[in-house]
Amino acid sequence: MERRRFMQCLAWAGTGLVWAARGGVLSATTLDVAAAAGADFTFGQISDTHVGFAGEANRDSMGTLRDSIAGLNALPTRPSFVLHTGDLSHGQKPGAFATLAEELKAVKTEKMFFIPGEHDVAIDGGKEYLSRYGAGTYESRGYQSFDYRGVHFVGLVNVLSYKPGVGGALGDEQLAWLRKDLEAQSPSTPIVVFAHVPLWAVYPSWGWTTADGEQAIGMVRRFGSVTVLNGHIHQVLQKVEGNVTFHSARSTAFPQPAPGAAPNPGPMKVEADELRRLLGVRQVQYTEGMKPLAIVERPLA
Amino acid sequence: MKALIATLTAALALTLAFAAAGGAAAAPRVEIHQFKFQPAQLTVPVGTTVTWMNDDEETHTVTATDRTYTSTGLDHGEKFTHRFTAPGTYTYFCALHPHMTATIVVR
Numbered sequence: 001m002e003r004r005r006f007m008q009c010l011a012w013a014g015t016g017l018v019w020a021a022r023g024g025v026l027s028a029t030t031l032d033v034a035a036a037a038g039a040d041f042t043f044g045q046i047s048d049t050h051v052g053f054a055g056e057a058n059r060d061s062m063g064t065l066r067d068s069i070a071g072l073n074a075l076p077t078r079p080s081f082v083l084h085t086g087d088l089s090h091g092q093k094p095g096a097f098a099t100l101a102e103e104l105k106a107v108k109t110e111k112m113f114f115i116p117g118e119h120d121v122a123i124d125g126g127k128e129y130l131s132r133y134g135a136g137t138y139e140s141r142g143y144q145s146f147d148y149r150g151v152h153f154v155g156l157v158n159v160l161s162y163k164p165g166v167g168g169a170l171g172d173e174q175l176a177w178l179r180k181d182l183e184a185q186s187p188s189t190p191i192v193v194f195a196h197v198p199l200w201a202v203y204p205s206w207g208w209t210t211a212d213g214e215q216a217i218g219m220v221r222r223f224g225s226v227t228v229l230n231g232h233i234h235q236v237l238q239k240v241e242g243n244v245t246f247h248s249a250r251s252t253a254f255p256q257p258a259p260g261a262a263p264n265p266g267p268m269k270v271e272a273d274e275l276r277r278l279l280g281v282r283q284v285q286y287t288e289g290m291k292p293l294a295i296v297e298r299p300l301a
Numbered sequence: 302m303k304a305l306i307a308t309l310t311a312a313l314a315l316t317l318a319f320a321a322a323g324g325a326a327a328a329p330r331v332e333i334h335q336f337k338f339q340p341a342q343l344t345v346p347v348g349t350t351v352t353w354m355n356d357d358e359e360t361h362t363v364t365a366t367d368r369t370y371t372s373t374g375l376d377h378g379e380k381f382t383h384r385f386t387a388p389g390t391y392t393y394f395c396a397l398h399p400h401m402t403a404t405i406v407v408r
Contacts, residue, residue, distance in 0.1 A: 055358050055377065091360045091374020091397065122362055122396035123373055164366050164394040164402045207400060264336040266359035 039285035039294070041149055044072045044079035044109065045194075046281045047086065047231030048251030050119065051100045052093025057254035057267030058275060064300060065103060068252040068281045071298045073108045075283055080148065082109045085231035085249060086117030086159065086196030092124065097132050116142055117196040117232060118159040118167070126160055143174055145181050151286055152185050154178065156195040158210045167207035168197030168232075175215055182219050190225040190286070192293070198230045200239060200246050203259035208233050220244060227284070227293045233265075235278070236297055247295050250280045276301035330354065331403065333361050333375070333395075338403035347407055350384040364396040371396065 046068060053061045072079065084104075089096035097120075104112060120129045126142065134140035142157040156178070158168040170178075185191070193199070199213035210216075220226045226244040234256035239246040254267040255278035262268070270278065280299035287294075332339045333355040345351060353363045355375040363381050364371040372381035374397070385391065385407040395401040 052374075053360075055360075057358070091362070093374065118397055119360075119374070122364070123371060125368070162396055162399045164392065164399055167399050205400070207398060264359070266336070266357060269358075 039077065039287045041080045042075070042077045042283050042285045043148075044075070044082040044107075044281060044283055045229055045249055046072065046082055046084050046107075046252060047249040048117065048234055048253060049084070049100055050087055050090040050251065050253035051096040051103075052090035053253045053267075055254065055267050057269050058279075061253040062103070064276070064279050065252045066106075067276075067300050068279065069103065069106050071300065072281050072283075073106070075298075077283075077285075079109050079283060081111040081113060082107055083155070083194050083229065084112060084114045085194050085229060086115050087119045087231060087251075088114065088117070088129075089120050090253070091119050091122060092128060097128065101132075113144070113146075113153075113155055113194075115155045115157055115194060115196055116159055118162055121159055122162065138177055141174075143177065149286075150288065151190045151192060153192045153194070154181065156193065156199075156216065158195050158197045158199070158213070166211060168210035168213070170210060170212050170216060175212065175219075178216060179219055182223075185223070187222050188224055190227075190293070191220055191223045192227045192229065192284075193220060194229040196230060197232045198246065198248055199228055200241075202233060202237060202248070203265075206259065206265040208259065208265070217241075217244065225292060227295075229284075233259075238295075245292065247282075249282055250278065250297070250299065252279055252281065255279065273301065328352070331363075332356050333363075333401075336361075336398060336401055338393075338395075338401060340403075342404045342406065344406040344408060345385065347388055348384070348386060349407070350382050351405060353381045355379055360397060361401065362396045363393055366392040366394060 049065050050061060058064060088100050114133045116129045130140055130142055134142055137144040143155060145154045156170060158170050161169040161171050197210050198208055199210045199216055202208040224243055228244060228246045230248050233248050234251035236250055237248045256265050257268045277299050282298060283296040285294040329343060329345045329349055329351050331343060331353045333353060355361050355377060358377050360374045360376050362372050362374055370383050375381055385405060388407050391405045393403060
């Protein structure tokens with residue numbers, strides 16, 4: 001499907017769309033049809049909550065966060081768990097992590113998994129984030145893997161090596177861990193990788209890429225079904241490469257411009273009713289035997 | 302008479318030099334505008350306190366390359382100051398947008 005056509009489909013995503021990829025071909029259907037198809041389990045993705053954001057692009061980012069949580073709770077199938085794909089806070093504003101933790105208590109799910117965005121680690125190199133969310137991750141470094149009903153999930157950290165001129169990167173230690181982690185998996189195991197900054201080069205001059213992301217992608221190519229979820233760019237974009245599909249998510253706080261559509265990637269100011277179509281969460285459905293995972297976008301309006 | 306003129310000239314030169322240094326130290330300032338530090342290179346005397354002001358809607362940081370100092374996330378209109386106490390060339394960047402880099406030269 002051409003990018004233009006894909007964006008047109010997104011434009012009518014009023015009640016939620018399912019994107020299903022079969023043999024590399026994308027098709028869209030409505031949420032009702034997807035719900036009827038019946039999934040083995042579903043999980044949610046929430047991203048870029050930016051607690052502490054108070055800019056003009058959204059004066060009520062706590063309100064849109066609560067609406068996003070309400071959207072997750074209103075899903076016809078309760079998500080088994082929810083992934084937060086980073087930028088929990090806006091530049092580590094004091095108290096932001098605690099405020100978010102309090103708000104997320106309202107999410108109706110069994111468990112939440114977190115990975116950091118650059119906003120969560122920029123000021124102190126990750127100390128505060130890892131003291132809260134490091135427990136249960138590999139050597140308390142923030143990256144982690146787990147299995148759920150036959151699907152192998154891997155959460156990566158690609159925001160801890162920011163330095164002048166270099167943004168997202170995984171680093172050799174994490175790549176070595178990932179290689180070892182994936183070695184144990186059978187090629188028929190569905191893989192879901194989640195990371196904050198896109199692992200693929202969406203728009204490098206805006207920092208929308210992971211310098212060594214291609215190495216990680218190389219490691220998952222041997223698997224029959226790979227779904228890569230990210231945040232960071234505050235908009236839905238999708239790319240298919242063989243058996244690997246990449247999906248970037250909306251923010252709950254503020255939208256950002258399409259790649260290259262503005263002089264810089266700063267928060268995008270839009271009309272109030274338009275804003276709610278650009279914010280939201282997503283649901284992912286897994287059905288055994290159906291290789292691709294179905295992605296259901298849930299904008300606020 | 303000649304000696305007096307020489308003395309006065311020297312005194313005047315010293316006063317001017319002092320005024321120039323004092324003027325520079327009073328308000329050395331870097332603006333953050335459109336994802337750039339402006340000026341990208343600023344030269345100041347030892348002991349100068351530099352002020353950064355974020356004019357962007359986006360949040361930025363002022364972070365030393367060696368991480369010896371950093372601002373918090375600066376929202377629109379917020380300021381950060383740092384005093385440079387030793388001569389040298391100090392590079393810094395925005396830890397949220399690492400393509401934003403700049404330099405303070407301290408003499």
